[in-house]
Amino acid sequence: MKYLTKKHASMLIFGCWLVYTAAYVGRLDYSASMVKIISELGISNDKGGLVYSCFALTYGIGQLVNGLLCKHYNPKFVITGALSVSALVNVLMPLSGDYRIMAGLWLVNGIVQSMLYSLIIRTLSKNIKSGSISRAIYTMSTTVAIGTALAYGISALFVALDMWKLTFFTAAAFLLTAAVIWVYIMTQIEKAKKNGEVEEDDLPFGVAAKKQTARGKAGAFFVTTLVFIAITAVSNGFIKDGVNNWLPKLLRDEFAVTDSLSIILTLLLPIFSILGSLVARRLYLKLRNHLLINGIFYSVAFCLSLGVYLIYPYKSVVFTMVLFIGLACMMAAINNVITSMFPLDNRDKMDSGLLAGLLDTLCYVGSSAAGILLGKMSERLGWESVLITLFALACAAAAISLGFAAFTRKKNKQ
16 A cells, blocks of 8 residues: 655644644634633523533534544545534634524534544545654644643633633634645645655554454454443543533632633643643553553542542642643543544554544543533532542543453453
């Protein structure tokens, strides 16, 4: 199979990075501004959370559908169309003035944005040589952190200026800019392929290629790992987006922090979570066991979330933020393993687009649940119940990951 040259591979990796970073800005601008929107519209936490849950629900379902269908898509046109529709939705959001209309619009945003990730991963898998996959994985892992930081940074600025609606207009402009650049990059890549500017693969990448055993054993190991990574993906989505979405509201309700400052403090989470992706890559190169890596990260996440619960009565903003930043790093690292490393690492066993779509779907099952459930819990049971839920989920995911990492590792050696 022929792959892109280093020059065009770098262009493609940058294009995919830009598209998904823009997509994050265009989906998290509501979450970043939610505390202000809830206040201005005079609605309850659960109604505010419903809007994001509509996105998470359709995005999760769409990821599964598009994971199955993405092999039939033209990446140039589908990604451009999805970004354009998402931009239109973002323009309409601040003009609606009603949470029910917002929920409907964000539902549409979830549908179109669900076309992106599995297609991006499949496009990288089919065009990037094995030796460059590691670079692509790390580059894509930064999209979540940078996109989230941009969304919360833009929101904090405009909320402070009492102009929160401009957050959505700015996100729309970013999405359209990414769409234009994507068309240019894909046009250049199409020309390169037409002119025969392609190369043979260079070197094997991944656990299976480096530790090749009997085909049946390798297949059984892959399936077993997939099952338990899928189970813990739900916890990752729940904790990651639960913290990102509701931390500003928690800071406002329980720590008497202003709207703009609560968003600025939440901005620290994605900024530092880039470190989590870097640690995940380093740890992977040493351990080369996806379940074991996730088990380690979930164990640290359990300790951090338990720490948040224990110091909660003292209402210390500084210590609470330090612990939440650490938790965000762990969730970013786990998300990188689940949605990037594992699909690209196993592209020889299963279509990477389908695999990425399936696992991202499960992450968003957790995200959707967090949007509704944590809002209701905070209203009816208090924020303490939210913190208990976070450390309980992290504990369960750590036990599952470490337990079955040991089991699969033992089986793989037999």
